[in-house]
Amino acid sequence: MTTNKKNKNKTRRSFIHQASGAMGAVAVVSAGWPLVDQMNPSKDVEALSKVEIDLAEIAEGKSKTVMWRGKPLFIKHRTDAEIKEAQKVDVSNLPHPQKDEERVKNPKFLVLIGVCTHLGCVPASDKGEYRGWFCPCHGSHYDTSGRIRKGPAPTNLEIPPYEFTNENTILVG
Numbered sequence: 581m582t583t584n585k586k587n588k589n590k591t592r593r594s595f596i597h598q599a600s601g602a603m604g605a606v607a608v609v610s611a612g613w614p615l616v617d618q619m620n621p622s623k624d625v626e627a628l629s630k631v632e633i634d635l636a637e638i639a640e641g642k643s644k645t646v647m648w649r650g651k652p653l654f655i656k657h658r659t660d661a662e663i664k665e666a667q668k669v670d671v672s673n674l675p676h677p678q679k680d681e682e683r684v685k686n687p688k689f690l691v692l693i694g695v696c697t698h699l700g701c702v703p704a705s706d707k708g709e710y711r712g713w714f715c716p717c718h719g720s721h722y723d724t725s726g727r728i729r730k731g732p733a734p735t736n737l738e739i740p741p742y743e744f745t746n747e748n749t750i751l752v753g
């Protein structure tokens with residue numbers, strides 16, 4: 581075989597290898613796609629992970645508890661006095677310094693995950709030395725912004741991800 585012929589054969593072989601490699605990759609991706617797609621949460625499951633809350637049902641000064649992803653959510657419709665009290669606190673001395681403005685989207689409504697950040701008990705609303713929440717398990721006191729003020733809990737009550745879908749409705753999740 582001449583050198584010219586050998587080179588031609590080499591080029592043809594490498595083209596065939598490249599083409600079959602590319603086809604193989606396409607086949608793997610197409611075979612894998614239904615599997616990956618199956619692993620995504622269905623619309624039903626996604627809907628269960630979100631909860632819509634009608635704020636108009638909660639009278640001023642009252643709170644409502646709803647379950648979300650197996651945890652209680654506290655939604656408090658705060659009074660003007662509670663809002664003022666939450667806003668006037670000098671946060672530099674708090675165990676977990678957070679301004680009230682950082683914890684609310686609308687100051688009238690505070691949305692919290694109702695799980696004590698110490699060991700996970702459910703605190704009682706409108707209780708404790710700061711008239712927010714009190715966890716009787718080991719004595720953690722939270723204020724009207726859900727911030728830890730006294731007791732063993734290391735951090736403030738957590739704020740879940742949520743958005744206002746209209747003036748009176750929030751969607752949590």
Ligand code: FES
Pocket residue numbers: 696697698699700701715716717718719720731732733
């Ligand atoms: S679990 Fe709340 S104070 Fe310990």
